[in-house]
Amino acid sequence: MKTGYILSGRYKIKNTLGEGGMANVYLAYDLILKREVAVKLLRLDLRDDPGAVRRFKREAISLTELAHPNIVSIYDVGEENGMQYLVMEYVQGMDLKSYIAKNFPFNYEQIISIMEQILSAVAEAHAHDIIHRDLKPQNILIDSNNQVKITDFGIALVTSEYSLTQTNTLMGSVHYLSPEQARGSTVTKQSDIYSLGIILFEMLTGRVPYQGETAVSIALKHFQNEMPSVRDFDEQIPQALENVVLHATAKLLTDRYASVTEMANDLGTALSLARSNEKKWLPEKSNDEETKILTPLREKDLKKDQKAAEDTSRNKKEKKKWSRRKKWLVFGISFLIVILLTTVTAIGLMLPRNVEIPDLRGMTEVEAKSTLKDLKLKVGSVKQRYSSKYYYGQIVASRPKEGTSVRQNSKVNIILSKGQEKFKFGDYKGQSYTTVKNKLEAKGVTVLNEKKHSNTAAKGEILGQSISKNRKVIWNDTTVTFTVSSGAKEMILRDLTGYTRKSVQDYADELGLILKVKNDAANSSSSNSSLTVSQYPAAGTSIQSGQILEITLANEAQNSSTKDSSSQSSSASSNSKSNSFDVNVAIPFDGTTQQSNPDGSKTNKIEIYLQDKDHRLSDVYETQTITKDTNVTLPFTLDNGTGGKYKIVRDGTVIAERDNITHNGN
Structure with a gap:
């Protein structure tokens, strides 16, 4: 599988971790949970092999039943384009085979610590009646903290479902194969114990006990040859520790540890002072029958034998006198008895049991x-x-x-x-994203979202979905992405003074605003000359689609007259010296407010009060809804010698106010 390939739309392949006889393992990145995982993929040339697929699926079933800190966790199971795959915990480290090659020799305490973790994991599997059958250093991972993880349950045996191995088939690595596996006999939990003994042997000596040119020759040694002594490789190894190896690798099941727990208990005390003078462990031998001593023959016995011989001779003579008729009668009866017994036996064998x-x-x-x-x-x-x-x-x-x-x-x-039941996904357009998300996640669906502005849908409303409403899905194997409305896009209102009504209408349609007109001169003969003289909200205000834009119109003649009057008034009253100017005010956003939108975003409601020549402080000059720190420009018109005022109220609380504002902004 190529680097960068995204499996099932979720797992992005990064590189290859290893290749095996049945499957390849890749390092991948989970795009949803944002973590590295190991993806085990059945080899493409085996995807049509029922046996390989069955063993691969059996590993998934085995792992889902096991939850233990020393067993690799399974996250996901699936199939894509005929490719069977498992998604598992990624262990950053090396296998025990490489660890032994790199660190051998290492101290006995460390060996026992590693073995105790392995034994704990195998005990958990055995408690669920799962026999691994392929325990070897290559299937045991160890990280930088010396934490052990057992993996590869691909040929694990569930004792409640199967009783025998495949005849004449050697599964797993032959170097760690138990004698009964090599013979094709019944596999038990004690078969795993034998493999654990070989692993302990290798950790103590740096090598496996049996070598050979072929797998068959090595397998024969497992049930024919005596286990080599680890003390022959290193005489410093305590005898009690060697005894654990010998006890675990006993040829007969009756001599081997009965359980992994028994082996763990024995291993835990192997370095104690109480066992420092322990003798070498030997399997129990069966007792031979006692030899009987014959007493010498005595003279009385010889006489008895002589008499018995004479009686026998006499009996033979009497037998010769039997008639031929009697002989045939005895023969006939014997023959009938044999025929009867044979018939009864045959009938018994033929009847169903x-x-x-x-x-x-x-x-x-x-x-x-x-x-x-x-x-x-x-x-x-x-x-x-x-x-x-x-x-x-x-x-x-x-x-x-x-x-x-x-x-x-x-x-x-x-x-x-029939596999897991599939259900029709359904149509969720127009519904609340939060409600739908909670509902689907309760069923096991992975729910994602992407935001999109909408002039017609409220915030948090679902606009679209990545899965068709009629598609049938398995809930806990499904990932859906909803397109969710983030509300109308905020826009800054321009200055519409001098615009015709048509121009304002076009502008309102473009922004999705509702236009409201005051003092409309549309019915007059000069309607085409009507121009905007004022607007609400004011220019520069943040506004969203769906809001009302209110304008006041006057015809061009009125505008001209108004302008002339204004000029004359300005000239006539030039001595009054009215001044117009702007004051900039910064309004801070309060993120702790309780005001929130359906999508969870926070907002502040702002009310602005202004007092000058044209406005009263008791009237609301402007209302805004802000989602961040905002600057506003307040226009003032003041007569000479008078002062202005303003007040800013946020969610009912006054946050800023000023008195005695003069034309120079002071």
Whole structure:
């Protein structure tokens, strides 16, 4: 898989971590949770191999049942374009094989610390009846803090579902294979204990106990050769520590540790002073039968033997006198008895006997047929139902259920998984994003959003969705992105003085404003000459679509007359010396306010009061809604010798006011 490829729209491949016989492992970045993960991808040449796919899925099932600090966590399971993949915890470090090669030799306390973590993880798996079957240093990861993580449960065995290994098939690495695995016998939890003993051997000596040119030759040594002594490699190794290796790698299951916990307890005291003089551990030997001593023959015994010989000779003579008829009678009776016994035995073998239905859960239909055939049972009806635990095509349950005793040739009905149930996604346009998000996340959906301005939709309203409303989805495997309205875009209102009504209307339509006209001269003959003489809100005010823009119109003649009158008035009253000027005021934004929009953003409501020649302080001059620090310009017209005032109120509280403002701004 190429670097940069995004798997399932979420996991971006960064580089390759390793390649194996069944799967390749990649380092990837989770674009949603913003973290590095390990992606294990089934090799493309194996995606049509049912056995490989089954083992790969079995690893996912095994890992989902295990939650332990020394077992790699699984985050996600999926399939894309026929590619099976697992998303797992990324452990930054190296495998134990590389760690041994780099750090050997290391002290016994460190070896025991690492082994105790491994044993703790395996004990957790065994507690869930999961046998790893492929324990080896290559499947044990260790980070910079010496924390151990066991991985690769691809051939793990669930004891409740299967009882035997695949005949004549050696799974896992042959250097760590138990004798019973090498022979193709039953695999038990003690098989993992044997592998753990080999791992401890390698950590103490830096090498594996058996070498050979072929895998078969090494496998033979596991159940034929005596385990080499670790003290032959290093005589400083305590005998008690070697005894743990010998006890764990005993050839017979009866001599081996019965459980991982027993091995952990023994290992935990291996360096104690109380065991410093411990003798070498040896497996128990079976007792031979005692030799019987024969007493010498005595004279009385010889006489008895002589008499017995004479009696035998006499009996032989008497037997010769039996008639031929009696001999044939005895022969006939014996023959009939043999025939009768043979017939009864054959009938008994031919009659069906009772067998116990095995646990078929997790098997495919083909696997179930093969398993039942070995027990002389048949598959009956096949039904399907949804399941969140088993993959599509795996058996969910059987009827009668597992463990039930039935006669041979009986039929066993099975229920196959249809996979997880899919539901129609639905249409969420026009609904509140917060409400929909809470609803979908409760079902396991990953919900994302992107903002977009809208002149028609309120803030927080859903404008669109990345998944079609009719598409059927599995809730906990679904990621949706909603387009959410951030409200109308804020605009600064321009100065409309001198604009015609048509120009103002075009401008209002462009911004999505509602135009309201006062003193409209549209019905007069000079309507085409009507011009704007005032507006509300004032020029420079922040405004959004949907708000009202109010203007006052007068015709051009009126404007001209007004201007002439103003000029004359200005000339006539030039002695009054009225002055017009602007005062800039900074309004700080308060982020602790309780005022908020549907999308969660904070706002302040601002009211401005102004007193000059044309305004009274008791009247609201202007109202604004701000979302950040804002500067406003206040226009004042004052007669000479008079002063102006202003007051700023934010959410009902006065935050700024000034008295005695003069024409020079003081």
